[in-house]
Amino acid sequence: MARWEPDARGRLARVALDLYAERGFEQTTVGDIAERAGVTERTFFRYFADKREVLFDGSTMLRDALVDAIASAPASLGPIEVVGHAFGQAADTLQERREHAVRRAAVVAANTSLQERELLKMASLAEAAATALRARGVEASVATLAAEAGAAAFRIAFDSWVADPHPTDLHAAVLAVLGDLRAVVAGT
Amino acid sequence: MARWEPDARGRLARVALDLYAERGFEQTTVGDIAERAGVTERTFFRYFADKREVLFDGSTMLRDALVDAIASAPASLGPIEVVGHAFGQAADTLQERREHAVRRAAVVAANTSLQERELLKMASLAEAAATALRARGVEASVATLAAEAGAAAFRIAFDSWVADPHPTDLHAAVLAVLGDLRAVVAGT
Numbered sequence: 148m149a150r151w152e153p154d155a156r157g158r159l160a161r162v163a164l165d166l167y168a169e170r171g172f173e174q175t176t177v178g179d180i181a182e183r184a185g186v187t188e189r190t191f192f193r194y195f196a197d198k199r200e201v202l203f204d205g206s207t208m209l210r211d212a213l214v215d216a217i218a219s220a221p222a223s224l225g226p227i228e229v230v231g232h233a234f235g236q237a238a239d240t241l242q243e244r245r246e247h248a249v250r251r252a253a254v255v256a257a258n259t260s261l262q263e264r265e266l267l268k269m270a271s272l273a274e275a276a277a278t279a280l281r282a283r284g285v286e287a288s289v290a291t292l293a294a295e296a297g298a299a300a301f302r303i304a305f306d307s308w309v310a311d312p313h314p315t316d317l318h319a320a321v322l323a324v325l326g327d328l329r330a331v332v333a334g335t
Numbered sequence: 336m337a338r339w340e341p342d343a344r345g346r347l348a349r350v351a352l353d354l355y356a357e358r359g360f361e362q363t364t365v366g367d368i369a370e371r372a373g374v375t376e377r378t379f380f381r382y383f384a385d386k387r388e389v390l391f392d393g394s395t396m397l398r399d400a401l402v403d404a405i406a407s408a409p410a411s412l413g414p415i416e417v418v419g420h421a422f423g424q425a426a427d428t429l430q431e432r433r434e435h436a437v438r439r440a441a442v443v444a445a446n447t448s449l450q451e452r453e454l455l456k457m458a459s460l461a462e463a464a465a466t467a468l469r470a471r472g473v474e475a476s477v478a479t480l481a482a483e484a485g486a487a488a489f490r491i492a493f494d495s496w497v498a499d500p501h502p503t504d505l506h507a508a509v510l511a512v513l514g515d516l517r518a519v520v521a522g523t
Contacts, residue, residue, distance in 0.1 A: 263451035296487070
């Protein structure tokens with residue numbers, strides 16, 4: 148078998164999601180995924196550390212969108228405005244992949260170990276945002292709080308968006324939840 | 336061996352933390368824990384589902400403290416005030432167990448699968464708080480946001496508290512972080 152596989156990574160990710168949705172995550176082996184993708188198990192492990200990681204291939208893209216948006220936000224914006232802008236930009240990267248996001252969310256919701264991994268990825272997203280804010284000169288504890296607020300708004304908006312049969316714009320939803328959070332935390 | 340073990344559960348939890356701190360989590364087996372605690376592996380599994388769960392035995396107590404405090408908070412308090420009060424009460428249950436909390440935090444920080452479990456427990460704590468708020472008549476989305484804000488404040492205050500060689504009162508720290516969050520989200 149040739150070592151070079153045209154888009155083997157993308158194909159493995161698509162096939163894995165198909166199989167997890169059809170048979171369940173626990174019932175699917177790396178061998179099953181590799182076989183349907185037409186590659187060896189060895190090829191699978193060249194791209195993904197394990198059966199869980201294949202579902203989190205998009206998280207790097209999400210983090211990059213977030214960090215880039217924070218770094219390039221106008222200097223005039225305050226920390227929470229930067230965070231709203233940046234999580235909104237991250238939301239934009241998901242907007243066109245909604246069908247995938249919905250199927251993936253159903254697979255994750257059905258398995259505790261996937262939920263745990265999802266939470267870890269979300270925590271590392273918040274951490275990346277906080278680090279990027281600090282690099283703009285935002286004070287450390289303010290950066291942490293702004294990043295946590297943004298991540299919470301993103302997660303809540305995302306959960307509604309994947310559950311909604313008539314979804315609206317995810318970017319706008321993130322900003323709306325952040326506004327609601329402001330009102331709730333202020334006690335107004 | 337007698338089936339009845341005086342405080343086998345507490346002894347297993349203490350011994351497990353000792354061994355994880357000494358040898359590392361990965362390097363410790365359930366057999367090692369059971370042996371040092373003077374019970375059989377079967378006894379271990381009577382109390383804990385796996386090697387990770389033994390570190391999360393306190394999370395039920397934390398959740399109960401939180402849910403009780405929300406249920407019994409004065410009717411005059413708004414959602415975010417109830418949340419501050421309740422996560423403060425949960426903090427009080429940790430205050431006297433600081434030495435344990437510090438050693439446990441170091442073990443969790445050293446292992447990805449433990450960090451994941453910790454995040455899942457924290458997410459279920461936020462969910463329990465949101466459910467308890469709804470039971471008080473708080474609107475669903477407000478309950479979710481207030482609970483998430485409280486959980487974020489609790490987590491941030493807790494992380495500083497275990498890292499601080501001269502820690503202050505955890506309850507007060509939770510309320511202070513919640514106040515900081517209010518200012519940051521308001522952009523003031």
